[in-house]
Amino acid sequence: MSLKNFKEALIEKIIFLSGIASIILVILIFIFLAKEGLSLFKSVHLGDFLLGRRWHPISEPPQFGVLPLILGSLFVTLGAAVISVPMGIASAIYIAEVAPPRMKEILKSGIELLAAIPSVVLGFIGMTTLVPFVKHHLNLPTGLTAFSGSVMLAFMAMPTIVSIAEDALTAVPQKYKEAALALGATRWQAIHRVILRAASSGIVAAVMLGIGRVVGETMAVMMITGNAVRMPTSLFQPVRTLTATIAAEMGETVRGSAHYHALFAIGIVLFVITFVINLIADWAVHRKLK
Amino acid sequence: MKGIIETQDLNLFYGEFQALKNINLAVRRKTITAFIGPSGCGKSTLLRSFNRMNDLIEGVRMTGRVLIDGNDIQNSHTDLVTLRKKVGMVFQRPNPFPLSIAENILFGPQIHRTAKKDEYEQIVEESLKSVLLWDTLKDKLDRNALNLSLEQQQRLCIARLLPVKPEVLLMDEPCSALDPVATERIEDLMRVLKENYTIVIVTHNMQQAARVSDDTGFMLLGELIEFHRTEMIFTNPVDQRTSDYITGRFG
Numbered sequence A: 001m002s003l004k005n006f007k008e009a010l011i012e013k014i015i016f017l018s019g020i021a022s023i024i025l026v027i028l029i030f031i032f033l034a035k036e037g038l039s040l041f042k043s044v045h046l047g048d049f050l051l052g053r054r055w056h057p058i059s060e061p062p063q064f065g066v067l068p069l070i071l072g073s074l075f076v077t078l079g080a081a082v083i084s085v086p087m088g089i090a091s092a093i094y095i096a097e098v099a100p101p102r103m104k105e106i107l108k109s110g111i112e113l114l115a116a117i118p119s120v121v122l123g124f125i126g127m128t129t130l131v132p133f134v135k136h137h138l139n140l141p142t143g144l145t146a147f148s149g150s151v152m153l154a155f156m157a158m159p160t161i162v163s164i165a166e167d168a169l170t171a172v173p174q175k176y177k178e179a180a181l182a183l184g185a186t187r188w189q190a191i192h193r194v195i196l197r198a199a200s201s202g203i204v205a206a207v208m209l210g211i212g213r214v215v216g217e218t219m220a221v222m223m224i225t226g227n228a229v230r231m232p233t234s235l236f237q238p239v240r241t242l243t244a245t246i247a248a249e250m251g252e253t254v255r256g257s258a259h260y261h262a263l264f265a266i267g268i269v270l271f272v273i274t275f276v277i278n279l280i281a282d283w284a285v286h287r288k289l290k
Numbered sequence B: 001m002k003g004i005i006e007t008q009d010l011n012l013f014y015g016e017f018q019a020l021k022n023i024n025l026a027v028r029r030k031t032i033t034a035f036i037g038p039s040g041c042g043k044s045t046l047l048r049s050f051n052r053m054n055d056l057i058e059g060v061r062m063t064g065r066v067l068i069d070g071n072d073i074q075n076s077h078t079d080l081v082t083l084r085k086k087v088g089m090v091f092q093r094p095n096p097f098p099l100s101i102a103e104n105i106l107f108g109p110q111i112h113r114t115a116k117k118d119e120y121e122q123i124v125e126e127s128l129k130s131v132l133l134w135d136t137l138k139d140k141l142d143r144n145a146l147n148l149s150l151e152q153q154q155r156l157c158i159a160r161l162l163p164v165k166p167e168v169l170l171m172d173e174p175c176s177a178l179d180p181v182a183t184e185r186i187e188d189l190m191r192v193l194k195e196n197y198t199i200v201i202v203t204h205n206m207q208q209a210a211r212v213s214d215d216t217g218f219m220l221l222g223e224l225i226e227f228h229r230t231e232m233i234f235t236n237p238v239d240q241r242t243s244d245y246i247t248g249r250f251g
C-alpha cells in the first residue's frame, strides 16, 4: 500500500471513530441517566413523583413531587414564548423582506451579538435592572418572578428564532413573491399569504428550537425567578424550574440517596420534554403538503 | 383610441444601460400580439413595463408613456393593484404558489375580496374549466400545486389570473419550460382565451409567433424594428433586419 493510500485509510478510520464515539457517548449518557434516575421509582411511585405537589427532598419523610417544578418551567417557558415568538417572527420578516440592505446587515449583526452574550451575564444584567424594575412598576413584594424570568429568557430565545426564521424566509424563492405582486397583491399580502406559508415549516422549527433553548436554560433562570418551590398560580410570583432545581441541589445530595436519584429523574423529565420539542421541530421541517 | 395598450416614445434604462429605445406601438383588443427577437433584445423588459413589474428592479428609469385603456400608467397616481388586476402576467417558469390547487386559484379573489366564500367552489371550477384542467384535477383540488406537471402548473398559473378578471394577459415565454406537445396545447388554449382577453406573448420561438399571433413585433437591441400583422412580418417584412431574422440568418 502506498503512503498516500495509507493516509487516506487512516483519515477515513479517524472520521469513522469520531462519528461512532459521539453516538456511544450519547448512549452512555442516556444509560447513566436512566439508571440513576429510574432507581428512584423503587421507593417512590411514578404518579407521586410526576403529580406530587410537594418537593421537600430533605424533610423527614422526604417528598419528591415535581409538579410545582414542571409548572415552574412551564410558566417561565410559556411566558418567554409569548414574548419571543411574535417578536422573533416579526423581526425575521422585517429583516428578510422589508429592511433595506444596510439595515439588514446591522440587524443581523445585532442578533448575532445578542446570541453571543453568555447567559450568566444576561442573568446578571436582569438581576440588577429588570428585577428591580418589575418589583417597582408592578408593585410586587419581589421582582424575582416567573415573569422576569420569561422576559430574560425571551432575550435568549430571540436570536435563535430570528436567525432560523429569517433563513427560512430568505430561502423562499423570489418567484412566489413576483407571482403574488403580479396578481395585484400588496407587499404585506404577498408576505403573509405566500411567503410565510411557504416558510412555515422552517418557522415552526425556529420556534421549537428557541423554546428548546428556553427549557434547558439554567443559570439565568436560577438568578432571576426567585426559586420558591410552590405551586405557581400566577406569572408574578417566584417559581422554581426543573433545571434550577438540579443545579441548586446537586451539590448537597449524598450520592446514591433518594434525593440524588430524584434529581436524575428530573433530568429524565427534562430530557423527555426537550426530546418532544425536537420531535415537533423535526416533524415540522419534514412535513409537506401532499 | 387605437389599442388597449399603447406606448409613446418609451425608453427604459437599467442604470446606464438603455434596454428599450423609443418604442411606439399599439396592441389591438382581443388579439394575440407576439414579440420576437434574439435573447437580450428587451422583450421581457417591454412586457414588464405594461404592468410595471420593472418597478421591483432597483435602478430602473423610464421616459415616455405607457397607456392602458388610454390611462398613463407611469404617473404616480396609478394604483398598482388596479393595474395588475387588469393586466395579468404569466411567467417563463411556471410559478404556482406552494399551496393547494384551490388556494392558488382563490388567491386573487381573496386578496381583492371580489368574491364571497360560497362562490369559491364555483370560481375554482370555472377557472380550471377555462384552462381545460377541471376534468383531470377536480378530485385533487387540495393537492399541492407543485406536484403537477410543468404544463399543468403553467395552465394553473393562467387559471389563477382569470378570477381577477383581467383584460390583458401578458405571457413571457410561457412555453419555454414545456415539451412540444404541451406547447401546442398551451397555444390552443391561447386561441380559446383570445375570445375574451387581449394576449401579449413574448417568445424567442418564431414558429410559435407565426402560429398563434395576429400581430408581431420584431425587436433588436432594445429597438422595435417592425410591428405589423403577423402574416406580413413573416411573408413580406419591410425591414431587412426582420427578414434576416425570420429567415434564420442571425439570432
Ligand SMILES: Nc1ncnc2c1ncn2[C@@H]1O[C@H](COP(=O)(O)OP(=O)(O)O)[C@@H](O)[C@H]1O
Pocket: B014, B017, B019, B037, B038, B039, B040, B041, B042, B043, B044, B045, B046, B057
Ligand atoms: N435587472 C436588470 N438589470 C440590468 N440589466 C438588465 C436587467 N434585466 C435585463 N437587463 C438587460 O436588459 C436587456 C434586455 O433584457 P430582457 O428584457 O430580459 O431581454 P429578452 O427578454 O429579450 O431576452 C439585456 O441586455 C439584459 O442584460
Ligand SMILES: [Mg+2]
Pocket: B043, B044, B045
Ligand atoms: Mg426574456
